[in-house]
Amino acid sequence: MMLSVLDIFKVGIGPSSSHTMGPMNAARRFVLDLAASGSLKSTTQLTTELFASLALTGRGHCTDRAILLGLEGLTPETLDPAAIEPTLARIRTAGTLSLAGQREIKFDEAKHLLWHGDQALPGHPNGMRFTAFDAVGKVLRSDEYYSLGGGFIASAEELAHPTEARFSQQVRFPFNSGDELLEIAKRHGLELHELVLANEAAFRDTSATRAALLRLWSIMQSCIEQGFAAQGLLPGVLKVRRRAPKLYRQLVETDANSPVQVMDWVNAFALSVNEENAAGGRMVTAPTNGAAGIVPAVLAYYRRFEPGASDEGVLRFLLVGGAIGMLYKKNASISGAESGCQGEVGVACSMAAAGLVAALNGTNEQIENAAEIGMEHNLGLTCDPIAGLVQIPCIERNAMGAIKAINAARLAMRGDGSHKVSLDQVIATMRQTGKDMSSIYKETSQGGLAVNVPEC
Template identity: 45%
Template sequence: MLRTLSSRSNLLFRRVPTLICRYPNSTKTVQKQAFKYFSTEIAPHETIENEETHHAVVSTFDLFSIGIGPSSSHTVGPMRAAKLFLNDLIHHDLLDKVCTLKVNLYGSLAQTGVGHGTPSAILMGLEGETPENIATENVNSRVEQITNSKKLNLNSSKLISFDPKKDLVLNMHLVLEQHSNGMRFTVFDENGDVLATNEYFSIGGGFVVNEQTQVSHGQNVYYKDQGRDAIDATGNPVLLNTRVSQDSITAALPFSTARDLLELCNRKRLSVAEIVMLNELNWRNYDTIIKDALKIWDTMNDSIRRGCTAQDDAILPGNIKLKRRAPALYKNLFRGVYGLSIPMDHFNIKEMSLIENQIQTPTFVSNNPEERALGLLRRKMASPKNNYLSHLDYLSVYAIAVNEENAAGGRVVTAPTNGAAGIIPAVLKYYLEFYSNDPLKDALTFLFTASAIGMLFKRGASISAAEVGCQGEVGVACSMSAAAFAAVMGGTPDQVENAAEIGMEHNLGLTCDPVDGLVQIPCIERNALGAVKAVTAAQLALNGNGSHVVHLDQVIQTMKETGHDMMSKYKETSQGGLAVNVPLC
């Protein structure tokens, strides 16, 4: 079998996969150029860590990324994989030679792919779209046009014959070895000969790895960009991203476990959020970090707004014919708080856009980016506990609103996945509305603290329901939110770790059994409960001194083992649990 087209993004941690394809460069030439590229890319003061000691650190803006529903692993990841494959074809001058294309989906992508929107996402990716920029309202009409015309416009520049009913195959009973979310792309020339083929795996949260990236569990190899050229036509290194490749540098403050993270906090006298901020400064400048973080929150808040203000009688896509509940819950919520009408400026309360001027005019004076970053995040006192309204209703309606938007294919933030996208926005919005006195600092602290916990789960276990069940999605999001809420409430690093541990400990073993393969039942309500549990976990931790019996690292290891022991029918296959016990007729 011919293997090719490992994107330049495959050249990670000084590893170069074997490339077999009809293009001029030999494998040795590619390897030589790649090693040259990485040896020149790393700044003199940076030290490459031992490959046997992989840290957990990834960028917050890779863990939280803007995409579309209903699933990060089944929609966002496959769309990115299709785009990566396209970029490889373009790079090797093969796109114009393509006459036909075959797409094969395996494992969970095949079993629940239709309900999760995988075929549509792949078609859009093959036409050159990205999850961050695609116009979600046009997806259905475009897919219908492709199906009816049996034509696909590769990268919006090469029209080929393509019948989704024949050329996009769901292999329901086959699973590729590396991960249950597997897909294979193969292109042929006019004679029917294979031009190139490659396999990709969507490992949760929109992260994608290549078939030839065979590495030990937990190593930070993934693609979130749509590809980049490592070398130009003359053999010189090229960086298309403004951020230095995270895959080839060492984090400023690396950590692999929760114990490492706490030791760093204590030794450096930094909060969890400050550790993350200093790492981010390795890859982005100060202003970009702040603006990108505000964009993440703005997208989260907008998904809540759209979910809450949708039509009351709107029906979510799919055979369940599930009616949206967030609009009615939202109206009932504010009927009790504000009277009979909803305040028109509710979603402008403490909006990030109103405080962006703080970026340009900080309250502290320093030209050093690290001092500015730490000065921004430094917490002088615990937030006052002055909210006497029930948090249950707020958390529930906000979380449900986001996940109904996700189920409808709307734009959400993977936090850390789409299936669990409502928990972090719900808890953060609740805090900003009823507790915060400094929304800029609090929003950044919340997002950076949450991301640190997400990094630990991604490295130590998984954030893919197809791999470990829903404990890897709702469970991880609950843990991340619990830690973040404890942090903005003034918790110590030990209390933050305790909150994260409680948040996951009581989600261990949570199965993924979506009815009809849709991200609706039980996913939407499960987000509401996850948000409530996160706040409760944080409160329990804050009422203690940080000392506890079960450590977060132990819970992460237990989660990983539980996921491996879980039967496959409970891991996003719709072959067990509620998926078989809730009839649709």
């Protein structure tokens, strides 16, 4: 019952893993299931209903666009960002959808894509229902899915019985908590990255895991570079100007040696990724899109500023950061709609702090300590995106999260790993805090900055 690090880090497309990638994956899955059951050829009409958080912030998070692309059979991993606008223009102009590229049906967005912000499905705030009809209006198939954050989706059945879903890979060293992770590593005399790499062997051979992780690092770097090269305003009513390109130019031109300029670089790396994400670009979900800038920014910091940094360190970083992400996914949540921004930026900060200590050859106990610090000081962080866009506070919050992760790693590296609050205790606290948090602070844009700051 273990995930792979490649479930936690995956190639994605902006602006949201829960509101863009998850719905795209669910829409595609529904159409493929429809085809597999033999009903696609009889389908003449298809409706999609979005509930609660998906409906309340879905327009700003491009959920509508994601649904159309998913119904056409496209995936976040393989979709060319440059093909998005032409595809949507074709669908909307012609008023037709090509379901999985196999069956063309009429599609009237106002009638067939429905937003139920005042209703929720029982399993999760990010619920959606797809229904296919034949020519006489008979229901051929109707399925409900939930988008769980990080691009993960589950049917109602899978949500109720997660062990029966796809996460059933048997790994060599299964762990369910931070304490177990430390104990197993100690018993077998392993560093955490070695333990995680051994587990990954259940999914693919070691050379393929290493290659996949280095490819993800390469995509993260490309995303940073693209963000530095881009110009202008981000999409949406806020008319937010990109800041990363100017900051990058200033840093390159001044070439100053001030110690705090390192912070400027980290800020630039994080802003760049999240501006690309907000623009619907290609990035690595880590563990979500809203928080996708933190891991790349801390990794880029490691490669640029830490003496002796290497690809081996990058691998240790991603293996250990991925394992920490699995603990949050399993024992709490990585969904802003379920747990607020502590579940996105907080988790990414915790993962990056742990990953950095691993890259710097810290002990297993120091890694656990860093992960704990990274979350402890994000507890209670709300999700209140203005106008439902993944821009304010999201973009800047990644810069803050990356700096915080580096500081958490430094605090942990200055100690011997012993500390009062364990990672498991802070994860349990985060889960409970998320449950207690009012829904207005959980990706609904009904509270916080979203209601106190005018949209334009």
